[in-house]
Amino acid sequence: MKRNPTVFLREEYQNLVEQNLNWKLRVLEGPSAPLSVVEGKKVIMLCSNNYLNLSNHPNLKKAAKEIIDTHGAGSGSVRAIAGTMDIHMEVEKALARFKRTEAALVYQTGFAANSGLIPQLVDKGDLIISDELNHGSIIDGVRLSAADRAIFKHRDYSNLEDVLNEAEKEAYRRILIITDGVFSMDGDVARMDAIVNLAEEHGAMTYVDDAHGEGVLGENGRGIGAHYNLEGKIHVEMGTFSKAYGVVGGLIAGSRDLVNFAFNKSRTWLLSASHPPQVAAAQLAAIQILESEPEHWKRLWNNTTYFKKELKSMGFDTGQSETPITPVIVGESSVAKALSDKLFENGVFALPIVFPMVAKDKARIRTMMNAGLTDEDLNDALRAFETCGKELKIV
Amino acid sequence: MHVFGFVVNPIAGMGGRVGLKGTDNVVEEAIERGAEPVSGERALRMLKVLVRARNECKRELPITWVTVSGNMGAALLEEAGFSSQEYTVLHECADITTREDTKKACREFQTHNAELIVFCGGDGTARDIFEVVDAETPVVGIPAGVKMHSGVFGVNPESVAEVILAFVEGNLGLSEVEIMDLDEIAYRKGEWRIDLHGIAVTPFEDSYIQSAKMMVRGPSEEELKKEIAEYLLELMEEDTLYILGSGSTLRTVGEELGIDKTLLGIDAVVNRTLIGKDVNEKELLRLLGEYDRSTLIVSPIGAQGFILGRGNQQLSPAVIKKIGIDRIMVVATPTKLQQTEALRVDTNDSDLDRAFSEKKYFRVITGYHTMAVRNVEVQVARRSLEKRGGIF
Numbered sequence: 001m002k003r004n005p006t007v008f009l010r011e012e013y014q015n016l017v018e019q020n021l022n023w024k025l026r027v028l029e030g031p032s033a034p035l036s037v038v039e040g041k042k043v044i045m046l047c048s049n050n051y052l053n054l055s056n057h058p059n060l061k062k063a064a065k066e067i068i069d070t071h072g073a074g075s076g077s078v079r080a081i082a083g084t085m086d087i088h089m090e091v092e093k094a095l096a097r098f099k100r101t102e103a104a105l106v107y108q109t110g111f112a113a114n115s116g117l118i119p120q121l122v123d124k125g126d127l128i129i130s131d132e133l134n135h136g137s138i139i140d141g142v143r144l145s146a147a148d149r150a151i152f153k154h155r156d157y158s159n160l161e162d163v164l165n166e167a168e169k170e171a172y173r174r175i176l177i178i179t180d181g182v183f184s185m186d187g188d189v190a191r192m193d194a195i196v197n198l199a200e201e202h203g204a205m206t207y208v209d210d211a212h213g214e215g216v217l218g219e220n221g222r223g224i225g226a227h228y229n230l231e232g233k234i235h236v237e238m239g240t241f242s243k244a245y246g247v248v249g250g251l252i253a254g255s256r257d258l259v260n261f262a263f264n265k266s267r268t269w270l271l272s273a274s275h276p277p278q279v280a281a282a283q284l285a286a287i288q289i290l291e292s293e294p295e296h297w298k299r300l301w302n303n304t305t306y307f308k309k310e311l312k313s314m315g316f317d318t319g320q321s322e323t324p325i326t327p328v329i330v331g332e333s334s335v336a337k338a339l340s341d342k343l344f345e346n347g348v349f350a351l352p353i354v355f356p357m358v359a360k361d362k363a364r365i366r367t368m369m370n371a372g373l374t375d376e377d378l379n380d381a382l383r384a385f386e387t388c389g390k391e392l393k394i395v
Numbered sequence: 396m397h398v399f400g401f402v403v404n405p406i407a408g409m410g411g412r413v414g415l416k417g418t419d420n421v422v423e424e425a426i427e428r429g430a431e432p433v434s435g436e437r438a439l440r441m442l443k444v445l446v447r448a449r450n451e452c453k454r455e456l457p458i459t460w461v462t463v464s465g466n467m468g469a470a471l472l473e474e475a476g477f478s479s480q481e482y483t484v485l486h487e488c489a490d491i492t493t494r495e496d497t498k499k500a501c502r503e504f505q506t507h508n509a510e511l512i513v514f515c516g517g518d519g520t521a522r523d524i525f526e527v528v529d530a531e532t533p534v535v536g537i538p539a540g541v542k543m544h545s546g547v548f549g550v551n552p553e554s555v556a557e558v559i560l561a562f563v564e565g566n567l568g569l570s571e572v573e574i575m576d577l578d579e580i581a582y583r584k585g586e587w588r589i590d591l592h593g594i595a596v597t598p599f600e601d602s603y604i605q606s607a608k609m610m611v612r613g614p615s616e617e618e619l620k621k622e623i624a625e626y627l628l629e630l631m632e633e634d635t636l637y638i639l640g641s642g643s644t645l646r647t648v649g650e651e652l653g654i655d656k657t658l659l660g661i662d663a664v665v666n667r668t669l670i671g672k673d674v675n676e677k678e679l680l681r682l683l684g685e686y687d688r689s690t691l692i693v694s695p696i697g698a699q700g701f702i703l704g705r706g707n708q709q710l711s712p713a714v715i716k717k718i719g720i721d722r723i724m725v726v727a728t729p730t731k732l733q734q735t736e737a738l739r740v741d742t743n744d745s746d747l748d749r750a751f752s753e754k755k756y757f758r759v760i761t762g763y764h765t766m767a768v769r770n771v772e773v774q775v776a777r778r779s780l781e782k783r784g785g786i787f
Contacts, residue, residue: 019565132733132767139613149765151729162756162768333557334448341453355561356600360554392451 034372053372054246071277110240113250116268182212187321215244324369400504404516442475444556546572570599591706640693704741712744
């Protein structure tokens with residue numbers, strides 16, 4: 001057979017373009033900052049994950065710049081062979097100290113942590129129990145495992161209990177309960193206390209993907225374990241350096257046994273190069289800032305509380321969020337899209353999330369707070385919401 | 396430009412408030428009892444969302460409607476704000492409309508290559524349309540009838556508008572759903588029977604995977620049904636009688652088994668071989684007498700998540716007791732299951748109802764080596780009729 005080996009590349013892309021389903025990349029001119037320049041327009045940034053604005057903190061920038069002079073621009077290898085530098089070890093030590101766990105391990109990305117570690121923790125004859133709204137990287141990690149899978153209703157722990165009871169009929173060797181910490185569509189938080197109680201009853205492992213909770217939840221942003229006073233009781237606290245920490249990279253925190261197991265077994269960790277030293281140095285600086293400058297974390301929550309309160313008083317529906325992710329639920333998808341466009345014209349960058357990504361009557365603008373926004377910025381953003389909301393007869 | 400059919404059954408839903416369980420064959424009686432039309436207003440609610448999307452939200456709406464004259468379509472499109480250039484009347488109806496008008500219109504829609512048929516009515520209207528359109532044309536229903544067991548209906552008129560908008564933008568896949576209807580003549584004689592008339596296709600959201608900022612499309616409904624089937628095949632034990640329920644998920648199981656399974660009926664399989672096709676209660680009882688071990692595999696059908704008691708009357712109390720309720724397996728795709736709050740049963744047998752209540756929940760197979768758990772709710776037909784004002 002005579003094949004055209006690559007014709008599908010263009011055809012499939014063209015299909016996406018025709019259906020308007022292709023990604024159109026919005027280019028930031030300059031840094032991701034509370035006030036960013038997006039395609040030539042200065043906007044209040046309400047859709048980045050840079051919750052604490054640490055990506056622009058002078059200490060992080062300085063640490064990244066300086067280490068290039070002493071350690072170079074790249075790490076040269078995977079961690080397991082010759083790519084472990086002193087700075088990588090320092091980050092992990094500082095992270096364990098901050099997270100108040102025995103040990104910690106840094107992965108290349110959060111995705112690499114989930115897709116590398118989950119399939120090692122459970123295998124054939126085991127069971128993974130997962131919240132139905134868990135993040136895509138968990139789903140991929142779960143799919144790479146030969147374990148059986150069970151899905152429980154979103155944050156419905158009585159349904160989780162039924163699943164555990166049903167699972168006991170099968171004599172599974174291990175059971176792993178896995179959940180997002182903060183769910184990024186609604187900003188709601190997993191009830192880790194309920195999960196840990198059920199897990200202890202059944203001898204199940206617990207794994208939380210705290211990507212949106214690291215640096216945000218718990219005292220000074222220590223994460224979801226600290227938020228529920230469960231430090232050391234969650235078997236795997238997974239997170240990322242790419243959101244509140246302002247850098248990039250995945251992380252896990254837990255026992256020394258966990259870390260020893262994880263870095264010897266995770267294929268993603270073993271088979272991709274380690275972070276360049278400037279990334280590791282910025283990670284270390286971020287941890288130090290979280291420990292020494294609680295004002296960023298406090299500011300994030302003050303901003304969040306103020307923003308939610310004002311939106312509500314204008315008559316917007318902000319859903320059930322308990323975190324700096326605040327959805328502004330407008331119902332109809334067309335209204336959400338129009339609101340996002342109008343907000344951008346009025347200097348606010350926030351994206352719409354519509355059916356089929358959320359339920360048919362729950363189209364929304366999703367906003368993510370930033371500690372670097374001043375009172376004046378927030379009032380500007382709120383004014384834009386009010387003006388556009390009135391124009392579209394939402395409020 | 397997309398061509399969509401639009402037809403409203405003007406008398407749908409009129410029976411409800413005056414105590415009739417539908418308007419099939421009794422529209423005069425409904426009017427005498429003071430029934431008022433409801434479907435036009437519901438269709439308008441849907442259309443107005445579309446018009447608002449275009450006019451106020453500047454959303455593109457590349458739709459040409461093909462429709463029926465007057466209050467079966469054109470008048471409502473006009474009232475909602477569509478101009479006469481945006482629709483074509485393919486069928487003229489008289490003042491008093493009948494189901495034949497719906498059928499004629501849908502035949503015309505097909506001739507004019509309608510990609511989607513949007514209708515407003517109830518189970519009876521869905522059935523009329525299903526009888527004339529080919530199985531590949533997707534259908535979506537604005538709920539306005541007294542009976543709405545079929546899976547083609549949106550939860551409310553506004554949700555149908557969202558489906559249409561997402562469908563236009565290519566964001567929806569298609570899924571098969573059951574067309575079901577109460578036998579109204581039997582019902583008025585005091586007999587309760589919901590029949591499964593067929594399987595239609597409707598626009599449907601495939602599974603979506605949450606990611607940090609957006610969602611990524613996961614596997615399609617069809618792929619997920621195949622996964623379920625593959626797993627069931629692994630679980631099947633030798634010399635065990637498997638009774639396979641109706642619906643498209645179990646048809647996929649039949650395909651994977653390589654047997655000619657019926658879509659609407661109940662079939663029996665042993666050692667991966669079809670030993671009974673479209674079997675009735677008597678045949679089921681005979682087969683159950685022949686095999687020591689048996690398992691019933693069912694999927695929730697219709698809009699309310701019934702696994703027993705709707706569209707599968709062959710699975711009588713005697714049959715279920717013989718199988719044993721612990722030998723019932725439930726299968727459903729994750730997206731379908733997400734829309735199914737609880738699994739409902741209506742067995743017409745108080746002992747069985749009690750046994751199901753005590754069982755509390757069922758394991759549901761939702762993919763390859765994947766399960767969920769859903770509570771089981773015992774529903775008694777007549778009681779629910781009164782409670783829900785006729786919409787059951």
